[in-house]
Amino acid sequence: MKQSYFEIHPWALATHKFNDTTNLVTESLTSIGNGYMGMRGNFEEGYSGKSLKGTYIAGVWFPDKTRVGWWKNGYPKYFGKVINAVDFISVKITIDGHAIDLATTPYEDYYQQLNMKNGILTRSYTVVLSDTKTRINFSRFLSIKTKELAVQQIEFEQIAGNSTITVESQLDGTITNQDTNYEETFWEPITSTIEQNALFLSLKTKANPFGTERFTVSALTDLQLTVNASPQLKKVNDLLLSDTREFSLQEGTNASLLKRTVIVTSRNIPDSEHQTTAKKILADTANNFADLEQEQTAAWLKRWATADIEINGDDAAQQSIRFNLFELFSTYYGEDSRLNIGPKGFTGEKYGGATYWDTEAYAVPFYLGVSEPKVTRNLLLYRYLQLPQAKHNAAEQGLAGALYPMVTFNGIESHNEWEITFEEIHRNGAMAYAIYNYTNYTGDDSYLAKEGLEVLVEISRFWADRVHYSKRKKQYMIHGVTGPNEYENNVNNNWYTNYLARWVLTYTKHAYETYGAQSSVDVSSKELAKWQDIIEHMYLPADSELGIFVQHDTFLDKDIRPVTSLPSKDLPLNQHWSWDKILRSPFIKQADVLQGIYFFGDQFSFEEKKRNFDFYEPLTVHESSLSPSIHSIIASEIGEYDKAIEMYNRTARLDLDNYNHDTDDGLHITSMTGTWLTIVQGFAGMRTWNGELSFAPFLPHNWSSYSFHINYRGRTLQVIVSSIVTIKLVVGETLPIKLYDKNIDLTDTIKVSLK
Known part of the structure; x- marks a missing residue:
């Protein structure tokens, strides 16, 4: 069941009320970012009600301990997780001795807005204390002109009576995550200095038993006020610095605060140069909010000029497509080939902020359409640079070639569920499909001929080793897998996985025969012959009576019935049924057979598409955020326009209306590409x-x-x-x-x- 949290505006999320019971959701929905860093819509002044504090830096992570009571060979040693970085937005506010906190402070005239045209988040309310009223206006953004820069403005207007106001700007490294390492801390202090009315705090991730990379994150912040207020600069402890100012406002007067913060990391700058670099960036930055806002607006308008989708006649649809595009561009814009796109982006801790196969299957076609080819090429380079780690992953499974991870920060598999780590190997085929997609769309074969060919060959070697030959059926099979439908585990001959493996071998063999002579890749004639034999004899389950491709060998032995047979109280299944009951059911989490038909649409007839859609869609609960867009695209193609529109609305407003009741822990960033896909490829x-x-x-x-x-x-x-x-x-x-x-x-x- 969908819910509404914001008013409908074509270019904004806006509300005139604050609902403390849904604050976690609105925090997610008002997340902002600039590709380099991002944060949830937390309150600068603090909030003692339900809140998930979250400020994240791209590429900065920590290995969460994999604590299980059993172990298997090849099992990942840790689950990589994004971690909360230094809290640099905190500005505690006290009015006449009362600490401002919307959980306890009396207030009126609340307003909040996320302006998607320029990425500026604003909020305002009037504090009512006995015979005084003070209006507070908050504005903040993360610059897309200067990626290291965060800008905040807080304005005070004294509406009634006279007040004494205290503001305490902080750099706070005493932060933890809610779902990682069980409330342990991650940061050790390196340097903390106070000079020239500026605070500087440098932190390093603590050592870990797995020997993964340690990161240093440093923050430099200054504070400017339009009224006289002597700064009281204080080192509270090695992880917490503060700058406190006190001033008085008479009725009818106002004051404004500007806080500029620069964040630098060891990913780009040597530790010894952090303070010098941050000072230079701050010195080169405009020191008034109006100029900084103008720069931000101009930079965002340039992005919107070619990426915007304009819809007339449906303001809710217009709002949702722009919201999805805004959050995608806030997460990734292709500047750094070491970065990728986490399913939650900078909006929460779930999925660990790591990279999944979502990028290759969903994000690549989106970025191909709306940005320069180099953006997508950087996504491909990300995987190429991690080819040695992918080979390590395959070796851990006792297999040849390369197995790209389901979940990763550094190329090493870091997912701690066996049915994912060992079995959901279809992700390997998505890596190859992305290379094809880039080459086919751009017409540029230079990546395929060099880096791409290396990746394809190693993936093909994996598939050739992972299949086995059934002497009884005289065909190659792949047993013990999980397809895209994660509501089934350890199945044999998942149609999508088998089809994808055969296609990868076909595509790689052709690419090698075309470009192999001019590359450093060496594939023997014996290997090529083996690949051809697998291509010709791959088993693909099908049912001639129904005229469909069968999801896996025993799928049709289930109690096949549509989702409409379920009482509404059972949905979503993942929040109401036991895992065992889900696994035994016929209900499908997301596109599986239909995922393959979407990828390879030119290889299937209209009738095949329609028969498979008509069979599988009624069984699908769409409890993966990735599911509705694929169904919408195929529905458009076969003329099922009402279903296409229904699925568009579901994918476009998945988070805005909280369809799956899980937006509180972050947005579904990678699935947001599906909104664009349903319009461009679907409609x-x-x-x-x-x-x-x-x-x-x-x-x-x-x-x-x-x-x-x-x-x-x-x-x-x-x-x-x-x-x-x-x-x-x-x-x-x-x-x-x-x-x-x-x-x-x-x-x-x-x-x-x-x-």
């Missing part, structure tokens, strides 16, 4: 099979129009869909495309009637 029918760009749009019944831009092979196109379909060549040379199966040379603008 607009964009496909790029075999290097050919095509469209087949339809218009949702409650929309009057929608439009978007895409980048494709050095061109920028604008697509506008209303009663007329308009495709404009905005930048670049003539491009052959297909529109409703008609071949067209796009030289400027074409218009056709909507079909």
